Amino acid sequence: MATEPIAEEVAGTCVDSYGSAIGMPQLCFDWFPNQIFWLVITLVVIFLVLSRVALPRIAAILAERQGTITNDLAAAEDLKAKAVEAEEAYNKALADARSEAQRIAAEARAEIQSGLDDAIAKADAEIAAKAAESEKAIADIRAGALESIQVVAKDTAAELVTALGGEADAKAIDSAIDAQMKG
Amino acid sequence: MATETTAAEGSSLVFHPMDQFIVKPLFGDGAVGMFTITNVTLWLFFAVLTVAALLVLPTSKRAIVPSRMQSVAELAYGFIYKMLEDICGKEGVKYFPYVMTLFMFIVCANFLGMIPASFTTTSHFAVTIPLALAVFLTVTVLGFVKNGAAFLGLFWVSSAPLALRPVLAVIELISYFVRPVSHSIRLAGNVMAGHAVIKVFAGFAAIAVISPVSVLAITAMYGLEVLVSFIQAYVFTILTCVYLKDALHPSH
Numbered sequence: 001m002a003t004e005p006i007a008e009e010v011a012g013t014c015v016d017s018y019g020s021a022i023g024m025p026q027l028c029f030d031w032f033p034n035q036i037f038w039l040v041i042t043l044v045v046i047f048l049v050l051s052r053v054a055l056p057r058i059a060a061i062l063a064e065r066q067g068t069i070t071n072d073l074a075a076a077e078d079l080k081a082k083a084v085e086a087e088e089a090y091n092k093a094l095a096d097a098r099s100e101a102q103r104i105a106a107e108a109r110a111e112i113q114s115g116l117d118d119a120i121a122k123a124d125a126e127i128a129a130k131a132a133e134s135e136k137a138i139a140d141i142r143a144g145a146l147e148s149i150q151v152v153a154k155d156t157a158a159e160l161v162t163a164l165g166g167e168a169d170a171k172a173i174d175s176a177i178d179a180q181m182k183g
Numbered sequence: 184m185a186t187e188t189t190a191a192e193g194s195s196l197v198f199h200p201m202d203q204f205i206v207k208p209l210f211g212d213g214a215v216g217m218f219t220i221t222n223v224t225l226w227l228f229f230a231v232l233t234v235a236a237l238l239v240l241p242t243s244k245r246a247i248v249p250s251r252m253q254s255v256a257e258l259a260y261g262f263i264y265k266m267l268e269d270i271c272g273k274e275g276v277k278y279f280p281y282v283m284t285l286f287m288f289i290v291c292a293n294f295l296g297m298i299p300a301s302f303t304t305t306s307h308f309a310v311t312i313p314l315a316l317a318v319f320l321t322v323t324v325l326g327f328v329k330n331g332a333a334f335l336g337l338f339w340v341s342s343a344p345l346a347l348r349p350v351l352a353v354i355e356l357i358s359y360f361v362r363p364v365s366h367s368i369r370l371a372g373n374v375m376a377g378h379a380v381i382k383v384f385a386g387f388a389a390i391a392v393i394s395p396v397s398v399l400a401i402t403a404m405y406g407l408e409v410l411v412s413f414i415q416a417y418v419f420t421i422l423t424c425v426y427l428k429d430a431l432h433p434s435h
Binding site: 014015019020021023024025026027028030031032033034035036037038039040041042043045046047049050051053054055057058059060061062064065068 | 219
């Protein structure tokens with residue numbers, strides 16, 4: 001604060017001779033033009049700085065951030081959809097493989113079954129053939145045996161007749177034996 | 184300041200709480216003319232610098248992930264933008280730079296005034312009256328340009344009974360013209376009163392016994408004044424938005 005008295009015309013009506021305020025400095029109209037002039041300049045400068053530089057820049061930053069967030073969210077959504085798709089594909093592949101395996105197993109089973117059936121049929125046929133052959137052999141043998149018996153009987157009869165001192169009539173013996181054999 | 188004066192006058196306590204509001208030329212001791220560079224000029228210039236330092240410098244990197252100061256700038260932007268949009272709707276967004284200028288100037292000037300030994304520009308009616316008048320004139324002109332004579336519907340309360348309407352119209356008219364007065368005196372009055380009270384407490388600090396109380400009181404007042412600095416800027420801005428809404432949508 002000025003402690004020296006100051007000139008009257010410099011102090012004006014608002015400040016006393018010791019430099020102190022008279023009443024409210026806010027109501028000193030001597031200073032109004034000065035304050036209003038600099039205020040207007042200040043406001044114009046702030047307005048220009050804000051409307052030309054600061055506000056468009058901040059608006060751009062906020063819009064860009066919003067855009068980035070939206071893009072990232074969309075990308076995340078995409079990736080999620082892809083993951084779901086991949087899982088579905090995996091499950092489908094798994095199901096396909098399972099059904100394929102079942103089909104192959106069934107095929108193999110059927111093949112084996114048919115092979116088995118063939119083999120059984122073949123074996124049956126072989127067995128039947130063998131049985132028929134054996135039967136024929138048995139019949140042959142039986143027939144052979146009968147013939148042998150006839151021959152033996154005829155011979156024996158002829159011998160017996162001879163031994164008993166008779167004359168062996170071959171024809172009579174044969175017919176007698178045949179008659180005997182027929183039962 | 185008060186202590187110096189006390190020492191100078193040598194005797195009892197003398198308070199000069201209003202001396203801090205004196206406008207002085209920065210260079211020399213001449214009279215204060217219209218274009219004189221004064222302490223007002225200096226602190227208004229600091230306000231411009233502060234606004235630029237808050238909104239222009241930190242956003243220069245245009246970072247997607249903001250730094251702290253860029254967050255502050257974005258918060259200030261979002262705060263006023265949302266306030267304007269909530270009150271005036273989409274049509275009000277056009278006037279955003281205007282409202283933002285008012286808010287940033289008042290809030291920066293108020294807080295610069297909180298620096299000890301600074302000059303508080305917003306404590307002067309010479310500053311707040313032009314601000315309030317600018318809002319008043321803008322709203323009035325805008326109201327008539329946008330709505331024509333329908334803007335006068337603001338004073339004709341069509342929801343009231345017919346007999347009451349002329350009475351209400353007079354009251355509305357008076358309240359409309361009182362707006363710039365209350366708008367400007369509220370801001371300057373709050374800021375000035377707080378600063379003057381702090382100065383009065385500072386004067387008491389010259390007495391050794393009282394000085395601890397005085398320092399405590401100054402601290403408390405300072406905290407209150409920080410609050411007032413922001414709240415008054417907020418109130419001024421929100422009232423500007425409300426008046427702007429009247430101009431855009433004059434019907435009650």
